[in-house]
Amino acid sequence: MKCVICHSEDIEVKEIKEEIKIGNDIVYVPIEIPVCNSCGERYYERKTLQKLEETEFRLKNKEITVKEVGKVLTV
Numbered sequence: 001m002k003c004v005i006c007h008s009e010d011i012e013v014k015e016i017k018e019e020i021k022i023g024n025d026i027v028y029v030p031i032e033i034p035v036c037n038s039c040g041e042r043y044y045e046r047k048t049l050q051k052l053e054e055t056e057f058r059l060k061n062k063e064i065t066v067k068e069v070g071k072v073l074t075v
């Protein structure tokens, strides 16, 4: 597999934290996807996107318990 952005072959499956915004809050959802080590491009598979959509839906319905790990601040 070659990166479509930078043509590097240095692509590795990694656990990353996808951000889902719920109102003013950001929820980090750990997922495993191929990531280009050279430019950082993430390759989402269809089933990953479906899982994220489902997770977002369940978060909005408060079906998933979340815990606070820090604060998001602004000025």
Ligand SMILES: [Zn+2]
Residues within 6 Å of the ligand: 003, 004, 005, 006, 007, 008, 036, 037, 038, 039, 040, 041
């Ligand atoms: Zn790349």
